[in-house]
Amino acid sequence: METTKYLLNETALPKRWYNIQADLPSPAPPYLNPGTMEPLGPEDLAPLFPMELIMQEVSQDRYIDIPQEVLEIYRLWRPTPLYRAHGLEAAIGTRSRIFYKYEGVSPAGSHKPNTSVAQAFYNKKEGRTRIATETGAGQWGSALAFACELMGLECMVYMVRVSYEQKPFRRSMIHTWGAEVVASPSDTTNTGRAILENHPEMNSGSLGIAISEAVEDAANRDDTAYSLGSVLNHVLMHQTVIGEEAIEQMKMAGAYPDVVIGCVGGGSNFAGIAFPFMRDKIAGKEIDFLAVEPAACPTLTHGIYTYDYGDTAKLAPVAAMHTLGHDFVPESIHAGGLRYHGMAPLVSHALQLGLIRAEAYLQNDIFASAITFARSEGIIPAPESAHAIHGAITTAKKADEEGVEKTILFNLSGHGHFDMAAYDNYLAGKLVDVAFDEAQMGRALKAIESLPKPA
Numbered sequence: 001m002e003t004t005k006y007l008l009n010e011t012a013l014p015k016r017w018y019n020i021q022a023d024l025p026s027p028a029p030p031y032l033n034p035g036t037m038e039p040l041g042p043e044d045l046a047p048l049f050p051m052e053l054i055m056q057e058v059s060q061d062r063y064i065d066i067p068q069e070v071l072e073i074y075r076l077w078r079p080t081p082l083y084r085a086h087g088l089e090a091a092i093g094t095r096s097r098i099f100y101k102y103e104g105v106s107p108a109g110s111h112k113p114n115t116s117v118a119q120a121f122y123n124k125k126e127g128r129t130r131i132a133t134e135t136g137a138g139q140w141g142s143a144l145a146f147a148c149e150l151m152g153l154e155c156m157v158y159m160v161r162v163s164y165e166q167k168p169f170r171r172s173m174i175h176t177w178g179a180e181v182v183a184s185p186s187d188t189t190n191t192g193r194a195i196l197e198n199h200p201e202m203n204s205g206s207l208g209i210a211i212s213e214a215v216e217d218a219a220n221r222d223d224t225a226y227s228l229g230s231v232l233n234h235v236l237m238h239q240t241v242i243g244e245e246a247i248e249q250m251k252m253a254g255a256y257p258d259v260v261i262g263c264v265g266g267g268s269n270f271a272g273i274a275f276p277f278m279r280d281k282i283a284g285k286e287i288d289f290l291a292v293e294p295a296a297c298p299t300l301t302h303g304i305y306t307y308d309y310g311d312t313a314k315l316a317p318v319a320a321m322h323t324l325g326h327d328f329v330p331e332s333i334h335a336g337g338l339r340y341h342g343m344a345p346l347v348s349h350a351l352q353l354g355l356i357r358a359e360a361y362l363q364n365d366i367f368a369s370a371i372t373f374a375r376s377e378g379i380i381p382a383p384e385s386a387h388a389i390h391g392a393i394t395t396a397k398k399a400d401e402e403g404v405e406k407t408i409l410f411n412l413s414g415h416g417h418f419d420m421a422a423y424d425n426y427l428a429g430k431l432v433d434v435a436f437d438e439a440q441m442g443r444a445l446k447a448i449e450s451l452p453k454p455a
């Protein structure tokens, strides 16, 4: 097998994040206060986030310097490699060229430390000593635990109870990095206690409930901030180091992508690889951006674009986004990191503007592509990342049918070493394709009918 790997020198580590808000043809609608439904001001967010992150959230500056302390930690695993997928191309017999950027080389095994390190840094700088957060499948909780430990902060993780029980090793990682983790709903918050007492049917938890618990924890303690691993503008911006590096690596390869692909849960790794290239699309270049989501939680392909709450208890900011309704609890699927009811406002806005498109795939198809990839490229992908792989394979096959050759770039957001139970299920033929519950979405959307609509 031929291996072509494009490695950047450490000196080529990006020194600044790219803020797409500076280049969008129209601004994304503002967040609303969940209590008053008036546009949020920086002071509304101050109990939850350090001021520098709040300013990044609304910044119109094209670039924001990455602090030296953050760069020092990025150097542990960045710049990350970009590969030409010769093995995969041969395995599927395509005439297209496929490249992928690999974010699984970080200590936590995914792209998430690109933002957790930055968030921990700004919290520490502002004098907070503790951060509260939620985690679904555990990737974000472990990435934040890692960052807090390196920055000398305490970290409290509310982990969706089903994952807490089914993914004990992510829990172990969180403990190993010195953080505390409880199953959500927990009896340590009002939100958690109310659900445990009044809604036994919701006791297995959801991301929306865990967010409410973490927000409540942070809002009630002066020493504690809240942190979100995706969705928000500043989180997406921190991830642009992925695309900034990929631009340089594609130059080394003498190539430029016709198609850029990423999986979407909250939208951060997709934005991370896509937004730096989208600068060129906004300036007139033709590039196809494909966001891939699971058929069981098809926020971009089936959700509606409206204002919605970010969490179950309606404590978090209200955002204009594609959503299935904040009461929507997706079926349990193995790509646990893609089970959020909403989508990043900036990714949603990009879809509204026609800058990107989206497709939704079934999990048996995803795992088939994950196996093809593992057997041709060697890396065992996270089930989330396998959505992007399937997107790349589908795109290449379609190009072959049309008799065209494309240059395809996708983001491999993480490895799947903690997801081997899901691989076992797939290999044993026991993985079930769960249908999307239209009726549940209908009920969840009815519940938010009266919320304001973005202009």
Ligand SMILES: *Cc1c(COP(=O)(O)O)cnc(C)c1O
Pocket (backbone or CB within 6 Å): 109, 110, 111, 112, 139, 140, 229, 230, 231, 263, 264, 265, 266, 267, 268, 269, 270, 337, 338, 382, 384, 385, 413, 414, 415
């Ligand atoms: C969390 C996660 C995702 C989904 O989150 P985004 O914010 O959409 O990127 C995708 N891949 C991996 C490996 C993850 O850990």
